[in-house]
Amino acid sequence: MMLKGPWRRRRTLCTTHICVVFGFFSVVWVLSLWSGSSSSPTDFYRKYYRDRDWTTTDELRGLVYFTSSFPGRSLDPRDGHLPYTFGKTTRRDANVWKEKIRAIDTVAPVVIFSKTYCPFSTRAKELFAKLDTQPKPLVIEVDLREDTDIVKNELSRLTGRATFPNILLRSKSIGGFDDVQSLYESGQLLTMLRDGHIVVHGA
Known part of the structure; x- marks a missing residue:
């Protein structure tokens, strides 16, 4: 059934408002990602990729492990495969990193x-x-x-x-x-x- 008159106008205005609100928050979200990655890549990486199960000591061991084991590689916090912040694709990968970096205190x-x-x-x-x-x-x-x-x-x-x-x-x-x-x-x-x-x- 076709809506006519004021009902049709109200539906149109409602739809428009929803689209505007959705678009606004989408833009804010994208800009937050962009500004995070460009102005402070380390903060960006920690915010979106860091495994919160890791302790500060684990992270410090990981930093030692990375800087000593991969002298030719630079830290890029946006890289998804860095051992120092334990970027990984599966939980098993994270456990492998834990085993390696926790040997640092002995080595x-x-x-x-x-x-x-x-x-x-x-x-x-x-x-x-x-x-x-x-x-x-x-x-x-x-x-x-x-x-x-x-x-x-x-x-x-x-x-x-x-x-x-x-x-x-x-x-x-x-x-x-x-x-x-x-x-x-x-x-x-x-x-x-x-x-x-x-x-x-x-x-």
Whole structure:
């Protein structure tokens, strides 16, 4: 039955309003995705791809695993197959990444995120060379990577520390050179290393 007069006009206006509202929210959603991916790709990736079951420690291990195992690859948070944030297609893939990154604490219990030109990074590396630890520290020279800023931002997010060096002991940041030097002078550093099953040959 054909609607005539005011009823037809009301139906037309209602349909128009629905289309306008739907279109408005669609545009807002698309713009939010676009602005997220262009202005802050790391935030965009975390928002849409990050597995919320991962702990901060898991993410930090993943960052170490990626930067040390794939030196020729740069972090792109929009890539769906990065181990550091555990992008994956299935739950099984995520479990495989967990197994690999959780071995980091055994393979490299001490990690030094360093910059080659930073004098404090140099002193930190010299201190651990003097201690002659086994395993030896894993040194990641962040300034030699193309994704320096992303790595720095992720370290800041995960450890609360945005300066270098950033020294990790079993996936926990113990600070920079000044912090580690103080721990060394007080004798606490040797205790922490030995408690972490790290052999210290030096003094």
